[in-house]
Amino acid sequence: MFVGGDPGFGGRHRGEARHHGWGCPRDGDFNAENARRLRNDEIGRCGSFCLVDVLYMGPFSQIFETQGTKKGEPMPGWPAFAGHDMIEGSQLKTDKETPPMSNDPVLRRLDAVVDDFCRRTKFFTEPMTKGRARMFVMQHRLNTRQRNSVLKLKVATNVPDWDTRMQIIGACSQEVIADHEHGGGKAHWEILEELGTFIGMKRADIRAAKPIDTTQIAWAAWEGLMANRHWLEGVVANVCAERANVPGYGDGIMKKSGWFGLERVRWGKLFKLPNEKLDFFELHEEADIEHSDAGWATVAKFAKQLRMEDAVVEACRKNLLVWEMYLNGIAAAGDAGERRTK
Structure with missing residues (x-):
């Protein structure tokens, strides 16, 4: 385990094998x-x-197997391992043009990883249903609280740069305590809970919800990717999924308006809701752009200085694999719930 105030730790990311004392390989190894x-x-x-x-x-892997998956093949909705056609030497291989989000070489590589995540994740590309929407409310409320009251604060603890640490804590306070800038003084999880009532859910049912298996696995994975990593990799873990709310990634509405811009359109049509009842998505379109821009700027500032260019790109890739599993798990659980009620 590293000491948060030791930025020189980043020098060990240049291809050297890194192992815990008990012999478990880590990271790119x-x-x-x-x-x-x-x-x-x-x-x-x-x-x-x-x-x-x-x-x-x-x-x-059996947790995620679906009918028709053969042993040794990547699971549906998951990118392949190195050795397939996705990753080689931490470089994303794609026939899609890298979105022109930044002129910084590291940020362009990160943008390519985020763009691929937005294009391949089934939760984004498949139709939104009422079952998926209800499951999203229950699971993402829990996830917002867990990530911002536990996981992101572990990253902040390790950050030696004071301004960056305060940015993380400030963003977390908006999510779990109160957002006076974008949310009218309410925490983001409270606004999501309110959205659930607008689509016909009972507040008591939302509050009684437990994390499904894939949500629990995501939390365990993020614990390793955020708490037990170099602080700059943790910053990437904090903001890489928020980056999907910045316009320019993916296709169609998502490319034009970002992930939650897409959800605002889909949920509005599905539940016939006016914009004023879709505040959760609108506030994140604003807040997440602010948060992710700050995080991206931090990565650009320190990655070259610490010689961690490859490490931050790999951190982004791994974290978005977890996000993909988390979101597709919500979709699968929502579909299963709808089948049970028919």
């Missing part, structure tokens, strides 16, 4: 070959192993 080699007893000893990598192997 954890590839498909290592995964096949890793014994079950080693997995059991790794309290902070990178779960998103391990999900591809052994019994974990």
Whole structure:
């Protein structure tokens, strides 16, 4: 484990093998070959192993198997491992043109990873349904509270730069305490809870909801990717999904208006809601652009200085794999709930 105030730790990201004392490979060292080699007893000893990598192997992958998936193939909706056609040497390979979001070389690579996430995630590309929307309210309310009261604050603890630390804490306070700038003094999870009542949900049911399996796995994965990483990788973990709310990524409405701009349109049509009842999405269109711009600027400032260009791109890729699992898990659970009620 690193000490948060040691920015020199970033020098170890230049291709050197990095392992915990108990022999568990970490970060970019954890590839498909290592995964096949890793014994079950080693997995059991790794309290902070990178779960998103391990999900591809052994019994974990069965959680996500769907009919028609063959052994050894990547799971539906998941990008392939290195060795398939997605990643080679931490460089995203895509036939899509990189979105022209920044002139900074590192940020352009990060933008390419975010763009691929926006294009491939089924939660974005498949139709929104009432079951998926209800499940999103329940799970994302819980996730907003967990990430902003626990996970992101662990990142802030490790950040040696005072201004960056205060930006993280300020953004977290908007999410879980009160947002006076964008949310009329309400926390973002409270506004999402209110949105649930607008689509016919009972507040008591929303508050009684428990995290589904994929949400719990996402939290465990983020614990390893945020709390037990160099602070700059943690900053990437904090803001990479918020980046999807910035226009320019993906296709269609999402490219024009960002992720929550897309949801504002979809939910408005599905539930026949006026814009004033879709405040949750509108406030995030504003707040997330502000938060992610600050985070992207921090990455651009420190990645080259700490020689962590490859590390931050890989951190973005891994975190968005977890986000993809989390969102597609919400979609699957929402579909299952609708089938049970028919």
